Amino acid sequence: MASNDYYRILGVPRNASDTELKSAFRNLALRYHPDRNHGNKEAEAKFKEINEAYNVLADSEKRSMYDQYGEEGLKGSGSGFSGFGGFQNMDLGDIFGDILGGFGFGGSGRASGRSRSRKGGDLKHDVKISLEEAFNGARVSVNFERTELCSLCRGTGAKPKTGFKKCSTCHGAGRVQYAQGFFSFAQTCPDCHGQGEVITSPCRQCHGVGTERRKASVNIKIPPGINDGTLMRVSRAGDAGVKGGDSGDLYVQVYIKHHSRFERVEDDLLYYVNLSIPQAVLGANVEVPTIESGNVSLNIPAGTQYGKVFRISNKGMPAMNGKKRGDMLVNVKIEIPTQLSSKQKELFKELSNSIDGEEKIVKKKKPESIFEKIRGSLILS
Numbered sequence: 001m002a003s004n005d006y007y008r009i010l011g012v013p014r015n016a017s018d019t020e021l022k023s024a025f026r027n028l029a030l031r032y033h034p035d036r037n038h039g040n041k042e043a044e045a046k047f048k049e050i051n052e053a054y055n056v057l058a059d060s061e062k063r064s065m066y067d068q069y070g071e072e073g074l075k076g077s078g079s080g081f082s083g084f085g086g087f088q089n090m091d092l093g094d095i096f097g098d099i100l101g102g103f104g105f106g107g108s109g110r111a112s113g114r115s116r117s118r119k120g121g122d123l124k125h126d127v128k129i130s131l132e133e134a135f136n137g138a139r140v141s142v143n144f145e146r147t148e149l150c151s152l153c154r155g156t157g158a159k160p161k162t163g164f165k166k167c168s169t170c171h172g173a174g175r176v177q178y179a180q181g182f183f184s185f186a187q188t189c190p191d192c193h194g195q196g197e198v199i200t201s202p203c204r205q206c207h208g209v210g211t212e213r214r215k216a217s218v219n220i221k222i223p224p225g226i227n228d229g230t231l232m233r234v235s236r237a238g239d240a241g242v243k244g245g246d247s248g249d250l251y252v253q254v255y256i257k258h259h260s261r262f263e264r265v266e267d268d269l270l271y272y273v274n275l276s277i278p279q280a281v282l283g284a285n286v287e288v289p290t291i292e293s294g295n296v297s298l299n300i301p302a303g304t305q306y307g308k309v310f311r312i313s314n315k316g317m318p319a320m321n322g323k324k325r326g327d328m329l330v331n332v333k334i335e336i337p338t339q340l341s342s343k344q345k346e347l348f349k350e351l352s353n354s355i356d357g358e359e360k361i362v363k364k365k366k367p368e369s370i371f372e373k374i375r376g377s378l379i380l381s
C-alpha cells in the first residue's frame, strides 16, 4: 500500500474533531459512492481510499497509532491490528442510514427502514494478560456468549423446507420497481422485506426469530508490545445479524496484569534494586532480572545515592511497529538493616565515630551557636 495521508484524503486538519471527520467523510462518500458512479473505476478507487482513511481516523486507537507512527503503525510486524481492522467492513448503514433514505438509494438491504435485515450487535469483552505475554505477544482465547443464527432454520425463521413460500408481491425478486415522473426506481419489496419469500410457518426452535444464544470462542492474536487498555476489534464476531444482516463486531479490551517485579512506563520497564549500605558506599556488581529469561549484570559505582536511576538500554518492552525497543530503568533503593548482631552494631558505632569525628574536626573551626545546639536536639529527639 502506498503511503497515504488520511487527513489530506478527507480534506480535514490533523486536529479535526469526530464530527468534522464524519461530515467530511459523508460528503466525499456520497460523491464517490458506487451507486452513483456505475462502472467508474476512478470513483471506485477514490471511494475505497475515503473509506480506508475514515476507518482509521474514526477509531481513536487507530488514529493515535497513525498520528504517531503513520501507516506503519497500523500494520505492526505481523500484529493483529491489520488483521482485525478490516477496511472492507465499514458499515455504511450506520453512516448513510439517514442520507440514503432521503436520496432513494437502492440499498443493499442494509439501509435502515428498507428491510427487516439488521446488523447484529457489537459485543465487548475484557481480557487480562501478563506483562510477559504483552512482551512476547500472545494468542488468547476469548470465551463469551453471543447471538448466532438458529441451527435449525439457519436464520430464515421459517420451518425448514415447508415453512415459507415465494412472495407474491415481488415474485421472489425481493425488489419492486416503481415509477416517479420520468424515473424508475427499484425498491425493496415491502411485503417480504427483500427476502423474496414469506414465512407461512415459523421455525419451532427459534420461534421465527432466526437466531439463538450460544457460547462462542474466538482466538485473538495480541501483538508484542501492546499497551494496557488497547481495544482490539474482531470483525463480525459479535451478534449475528437478523435476516441476512451482517454480524456485529467483537471488541476485546486488553488489560495487562500488575507484575511483581517490573512496572511499565510506556515502553520502558522500571525495576527497583535493593542495595545494602556497603554496596551503595563501596560500589558493587549486581544481577538484575529481565523480562525475557536471564539476568543482566549492572555495575554500581561507589557512592551511589538512594533514588539514583540506571538505564540499561534495549531491555524494556518491544515497541509496536518495529520502533526501537524500550529500556530498563533500575531505580536504587538502599536497605537499612534492622537486625544487627552485636559485632555489627560495634562496627557501625566505630564507623559512626569515625565519620562524626571527621565532621567535628571541620565544625570545631567555628564556634557552635546556642541555636544550632537546640536545633540539633530537636532533630535527634
Ligand SMILES: [Zn+2]
Pocket (backbone or CB within 6 Å): 167, 168, 169, 170, 171, 172, 173, 174, 175, 189, 190, 191, 192, 193, 194, 195, 196, 197
Ligand atoms: Zn416480496
Ligand SMILES: [Zn+2]
Pocket (backbone or CB within 6 Å): 150, 151, 152, 153, 154, 155, 156, 157, 158, 203, 204, 205, 206, 207, 208, 209, 210, 211
Ligand atoms: Zn430457527
